[in-house]
Amino acid sequence: xVKQEFARIEVKAAFFLLIPILVYILGMSPSLxxxxxxxxxxxxxxxxxxxxxxxPVYIWIGSLFLIFTNNALYTxxxxxxxxxxxxxxxxxxxxxxxxISVRAAIGSVMVYSFVPIILKFSTRSEVYSVNSFxxxxxxxxxxxxxKRRDLRTFLISGFIYGLSLGIHFSNILMLIPLLFFVxxxxxxxxxxxxxxxxLAIILGAAIPFLYIxxxxxxxxxxxxxxxxxxxxxxxxxxTAEKRVMILPTAPALLKRILxxxxxxxxxxxxxxxxxxxxxxxxxxxxxxxxxLLLFFFLCxxxxxxxxxxxxxxxxxxxxxxxxxxxFMALGLNKVSTDRLNKIIVPSVVVFIITFQIMFILxxxxxxxSSIFKKDTLIxxxxxxxxxxxxxxxxxxxxxxxxxxxxxxQDILKxxxxxxxYEGSLNxxxxxxxxxxxxxxxxxxxxxxxxxxxAIFYYRPSKYVKNYLExxxxxxxxxxxxxxxxxx
Numbered sequence: 174x175v176k177q178e179f180a181r182i183e184v185k186a187a188f189f190l191l192i193p194i195l196v197y198i199l200g201m202s203p204s205l206x207x208x209x210x211x212x213x214x215x216x217x218x219x220x221x222x223x224x225x226x227x228x229p230v231y232i233w234i235g236s237l238f239l240i241f242t243n244n245a246l247y248t249x250x251x252x253x254x255x256x257x258x259x260x261x262x263x264x265x266x267x268x269x270x271x272x273i274s275v276r277a278a279i280g281s282v283m284v285y286s287f288v289p290i291i292l293k294f295s296t297r298s299e300v301y302s303v304n305s306f307x308x309x310x311x312x313x314x315x316x317x318x319x320k321r322r323d324l325r326t327f328l329i330s331g332f333i334y335g336l337s338l339g340i341h342f343s344n345i346l347m348l349i350p351l352l353f354f355v356x357x358x359x360x361x362x363x364x365x366x367x368x369x370x371x372l373a374i375i376l377g378a379a380i381p382f383l384y385i386x387x388x389x390x391x392x393x394x395x396x397x398x399x400x401x402x403x404x405x406x407x408x409x410x411x412t413a414e415k416r417v418m419i420l421p422t423a424p425a426l427l428k429r430i431l432x433x434x435x436x437x438x439x440x441x442x443x444x445x446x447x448x449x450x451x452x453x454x455x456x457x458x459x460x461x462x463x464x465l466l467l468f469f470f471l472c473x474x475x476x477x478x479x480x481x482x483x484x485x486x487x488x489x490x491x492x493x494x495x496x497x498x499x500f501m502a503l504g505l506n507k508v509s510t511d512r513l514n515k516i517i518v519p520s521v522v523v524f525i526i527t528f529q530i531m532f533i534l535x536x537x538x539x540x541x542s543s544i545f546k547k548d549t550l551i552x553x554x555x556x557x558x559x560x561x562x563x564x565x566x567x568x569x570x571x572x573x574x575x576x577x578x579x580x581x582q583d584i585l586k587x588x589x590x591x592x593x594y595e596g597s598l599n600x601x602x603x604x605x606x607x608x609x610x611x612x613x614x615x616x617x618x619x620x621x622x623x624x625x626x627a628i629f630y631y632r633p634s635k636y637v638k639n640y641l642e643x644x645x646x647x648x649x650x651x652x653x654x655x656x657x658x659x660x
Contacts, residue, residue: 186279190265193286194258200296202250205551210298211576212396214249218584222385223300224396225413229381229388230339231300244584246552249298257295257302260309261286267313268499271463273506276515280522281502287529288440288494300341301489307337308344308492312499315351316463319358331370335377339384342411346477347492348374350469357462385410395595396572421480429479437497442528444521445501452503464503471496555581558631558654559588566627568654569596569614574632596630596637615640618657628657 205211209224216223217235234256235249242248261282268278285291294301314330317323334351337344352367359366385401393400394410401410412418421429438446456464474492505518555577562568568591570578575595581587596614618628622645630641632653641647647655 183275186265186275189279189283190261193261193283193292196286196292197254197257197295200292201254202247202297204246205555205577205580206250206297207551207577208573209300209576210249211551211580213298213300214246215576215579215583217249218244218580219392220388221392222388222394222401224394225399225410226342227381227385227394227401227410228300228340229384230336231303231341234303246580246584250296253295253298253302256306257286257291260302260306263306263313264309264495264498267309267316268502270313270316271499271503273502276518277502277505280505280518281498284441284445284501284522284525284529285494285498287526287533289529289533290440290489291494292533294489301491304337304341304344305495307333307340308347308495311337311347312467312495315354315466319354319463327366328369328373331373332377335374335379336381338378339381343474343477343491346473347470350466350473353469354462354466382407395575426480433475433479437493439532440494440529441497441501442525445525446497448504448521449497449500450504452500452505452507455507456500456503464500467496467499551577552581554652556585556587557651558629559591559593561651561654562588562591562629563627564590565592566629567592567594567617567621568629568631569594569618569633570631571596571634571637578631596633618645622657622659630655630657 205214213223213228213232213235215221217232217239220236221232222229223232235252238248238252239245242251245251264285265278265282268281269275273281286295291305311330311334314326314333318326318330334344334347352370355366355370356363386407389400389402393402397410399406399409401407441449453464453468457468471493474496478489478491478493505521508517551574555574558568559578559581568578570593572595575593578588578593582589582591582593594614594617618641621628629650630637630647633641633655638647638655641655641657644660646658646660648658650656
């Protein structure tokens with residue numbers, strides 16, 4: 174009887190999990206998305222490495238998916254949908270393993286799935302969906318080890334964590350809390366355990382890091398002037414060209430703290446944060462080492478992405494969202510009576526998801542770049558741009574539209590007679606392993622404007638456009654495609 178009841182609940186859980194998964198599938202971008210997403214697609218096609226940080230493991234996954242999709246342009250979007258879906262499943266199973274009720278677990282997972290930032294990056298090409306899957310898997314394995322003390326699970330946990338550094342290097346923030354957790358759980362033999370886990374992590378990380386160093390010698394990275402072919406460049410490359418070392422001013426830091434707090438409160442409709450805090454306090458009273466581990470993850474992750482100079486990381490799915498979802502589930506699980514649980518948990522979940530959906534709809538109608546934005550215009554525009562340019566022409570492009578042009582050239586085999594270079598960083602970058610030295614974009618235009626070679630700039634930034642208008646004659650020959658000639 175108990176087994177039948179449990180099976181019935183599991184069927185209901187599967188049904189509710191299918192709701193966000195279907196939303197991800199229906200919202201998936203059908204083609205190119207621009208920027209980093211298409212850079213990952215072209216690097217998966219070439220078996221290369223990404224912009225600073227590399228993300229080789231993510232690119233390997235993309236290369237594998239390309240085999241099954243026959244090099245379709247939506248492949249990396251599909252990767253996000255698939256791994257986001259698996260993240261929801263494994264997060265749900267992890268919550269059950271923590272002793273959370275089915276009702277609280279499924280409710281918290283659904284709330285997590287509809288967080289606007291999570292939803293956005295679950296439907297388009299980006300590294301964060303795969304990274305979230307690996308983070309939840311790592312948490313699951315380390316918790317399983319803490320209960321069973323199984324050496325094989327322990328070593329696999331460390332190895333997978335090492336591999337995850339080849340997905341997003343910010344996962345290095347998890348290292349110190351994980352080592353403390355291992356020490357607390359190991360009691361007397363903690364030095365031996367720490368040595369073993371460090372060895373497993375090094376072995377896992379060595380694979381993607383060595384690949385970055387070796388592959389960059391054959392096919393240099395784009396989007397950076399620091400090709401990681403030597404130790405010095407590798408360090409700069411892995412630290413986002415030293416941006417992680419730049420401290421913000423006090424007013425900027427205060428502004429970021431306030432905005433970051435508001436973002437999390439808004440993402441969980443306020444009440445989700447209340448239950449997350451309640452769940453943490455309850456586990457703290459129980460002296461739960463794993464709850465402390467999650468809290469340290471949250472603090473370090475929140476602090477880093479608040480001070481990090483790239484404000485774009487405010488709106489990226491990070492470890493913090495996963496931790497809040499777990500604590501929220503723990504808080505909902507501690508409702509005083511089962512009768513109240515049946516009323517309060519669904520009510521809280523419905524309220525939060527309704528709030529999130531209202532925000533998503535408002536966001537979609539109020540700005541051009543909606544969460545479910547269909548980027549088919551990028552493909553159409555890119556094809557037209559490449560067809561307009563004459564043979565041997567040079568097209569500089571802003572970063573967002575540079576990778577799509579490469580995808581059209583390399584994957585679709587169109588417009589190969591045109592030379593495309595990334596110009597928004599004011600530098601000319603490597604193409605397909607060429608040994609051309611990096612040349613400044615503006616310097617290239619200055620030196621070649623009289624050569625008779627057709628030079629274009631596609632979708633220049635305001636700064637670039639003002640500079641070009643000051644020294645040259647620019648003519649718009651197509652949507653935001655400007656031909657540069659002598660005044």
